[in-house]
Amino acid sequence: MTSGEQLTPRAALLTAASGEPATPGPRTQPALLELWARMMSTGPVPVDDSYLPQSPGAEWALRVVQAGFLDVAPDRDTVRRAVPSAGAIHPYEIYLIAHDSAELAAFAVDTVRRICSRTTGHPSALRRTLDLGLPDPGALGAHIVVVTRPWLSMRKYGPRGYVYTQIDAAHLATNLLGIALSLGAQASVRLRIPRRALNAGLGHGARHREVHSVLTIAPPTGIYTDAPWSFSRMPIGHLPRGVDDEFEEMCWASLPDGLPESSGVQGALVSRPLVGAEASEQVTDKSRLIGEWSTLSLARRSSRSFARGAVPFEQLAEAVSTVHVALPSDLPGGAGPSRHDVSMTVLPFSVEGAERHVHGVISDRNPVSDRGMVLRACMNQHYLENAAAFVVFHAARRDVVDPMRPYLLREALFRAGAAGHLIYLGATRCGLGVTALGGFDQARWRSILRLSPDREVLYVMALGLDGAQGEKYDRLQSAYAHGQ
Ligand SMILES: Cc1cc2nc3c(=O)[nH]c(=O)nc-3n(C[C@H](O)[C@H](O)[C@H](O)COP(=O)(O)O)c2cc1C
Numbered sequence: 001m002t003s004g005e006q007l008t009p010r011a012a013l014l015t016a017a018s019g020e021p022a023t024p025g026p027r028t029q030p031a032l033l034e035l036w037a038r039m040m041s042t043g044p045v046p047v048d049d050s051y052l053p054q055s056p057g058a059e060w061a062l063r064v065v066q067a068g069f070l071d072v073a074p075d076r077d078t079v080r081r082a083v084p085s086a087g088a089i090h091p092y093e094i095y096l097i098a099h100d101s102a103e104l105a106a107f108a109v110d111t112v113r114r115i116c117s118r119t120t121g122h123p124s125a126l127r128r129t130l131d132l133g134l135p136d137p138g139a140l141g142a143h144i145v146v147v148t149r150p151w152l153s154m155r156k157y158g159p160r161g162y163v164y165t166q167i168d169a170a171h172l173a174t175n176l177l178g179i180a181l182s183l184g185a186q187a188s189v190r191l192r193i194p195r196r197a198l199n200a201g202l203g204h205g206a207r208h209r210e211v212h213s214v215l216t217i218a219p220p221t222g223i224y225t226d227a228p229w230s231f232s233r234m235p236i237g238h239l240p241r242g243v244d245d246e247f248e249e250m251c252w253a254s255l256p257d258g259l260p261e262s263s264g265v266q267g268a269l270v271s272r273p274l275v276g277a278e279a280s281e282q283v284t285d286k287s288r289l290i291g292e293w294s295t296l297s298l299a300r301r302s303s304r305s306f307a308r309g310a311v312p313f314e315q316l317a318e319a320v321s322t323v324h325v326a327l328p329s330d331l332p333g334g335a336g337p338s339r340h341d342v343s344m345t346v347l348p349f350s351v352e353g354a355e356r357h358v359h360g361v362i363s364d365r366n367p368v369s370d371r372g373m374v375l376r377a378c379m380n381q382h383y384l385e386n387a388a389a390f391v392v393f394h395a396a397r398r399d400v401v402d403p404m405r406p407y408l409l410r411e412a413l414f415r416a417g418a419a420g421h422l423i424y425l426g427a428t429r430c431g432l433g434v435t436a437l438g439g440f441d442q443a444r445w446r447s448i449l450r451l452s453p454d455r456e457v458l459y460v461m462a463l464g465l466d467g468a469q470g471e472k473y474d475r476l477q478s479a480y481a482h483g484q
Contacts, residue, residue: 170417433466439481
């Protein structure tokens, strides 16, 4: 190397590490110093700029966030959340839009430090979301905005991490909705929303983020949070830049620009089930589930293994029929025989009395019942071997991937994730073990369930007797359920 040649920081480090006789050119030292400086950079420390807001809406929304996401006792060695997430990554952030004094304001919710920071940089952009049809939350209400950060999941799972991000966000939005309803609020979730305007209205924090859904709550009067939250006034431009911005940018650039934007709020709010079961008996008392939602969401967890043994048919039917609970959203009823875009098929293995109910809860497609095949379809996740039944959500390809209706992709995954969440709650109530499965092989599931080739398998759940013991390999650093 000649002394004038450019030395990259990495080359400088390799030279330094190789043990070769040092032949440092004049650029070695600056390159190493630059590398060291970058490695040690943490970004600016957030400013402590606390204040007391005049925002009953934000305080009430924090109560919902607290109960719907955070209020779970820590496990022995890990923090638990009220909602499941692929790899326990939780690749999203929560924002609020509410009045603070007389002004419409946006807040970023730091769920770890429990700080709610004002991020209103563009009040005019926030106002514009109202012009585009988002209702004014009113003095006492709020919008809780779920914002995804796909990179957090994609850096582990590659492009499929985007699908997991959408399903994870669906679990969160559904749980917040159920919690708000169970606390007596009026609440509904919207997916057909003006995302660009919302991104701008949320300010700087929306970089590399995608607005997923808006949950609108109008609380019953007189109940506010008693949760230990603090508020901070952090004007736009002062939010610290993430240290991994440049890597996140690379991941962000791999996502198509064309993912669904709607120009304004569309679709009336209607309370209806979000998926259709191919065949189903309705055994769940819907209002009871809403009443028990808070308790069930705190008790919910993903099974680490399943114990050998059969599950009575009635127990399984009660657990899975929670998908019929109607939830208020802006999603249309859909088309097809069941008037829904996403369907559910139940595949029993060890279910007492299942044979009598082929036309009830359980699929009558005469599916292949070979456990080995099912395990392979679940990427050989061996701790599923004693699962008593599998629930599979699937949809016609045209209802998931349609260039004329690109927003359907997000909506189909939302329906599957929301239904999966209801099954988590149903299984918890019935004392059954349950786990979500995002690591599966579509083609194998199609052939097991004898689905036509134009159906997309979106999400799978396993249910059975909870084995209580075991590792959740899905949480390992490696993408275990992807065969790594
Ligand atoms: C979209 C999604 C995909 C998941 N995929 C798997 C999977 O393939 N295998 C598995 O064992 N668990 C899977 N899980 C469950 C997570 O591992 C579990 O939610 C996470 O470890 C947190 O644990 P908890 O649900 O008990 O809070 C998945 C969860 C979600 C939401």
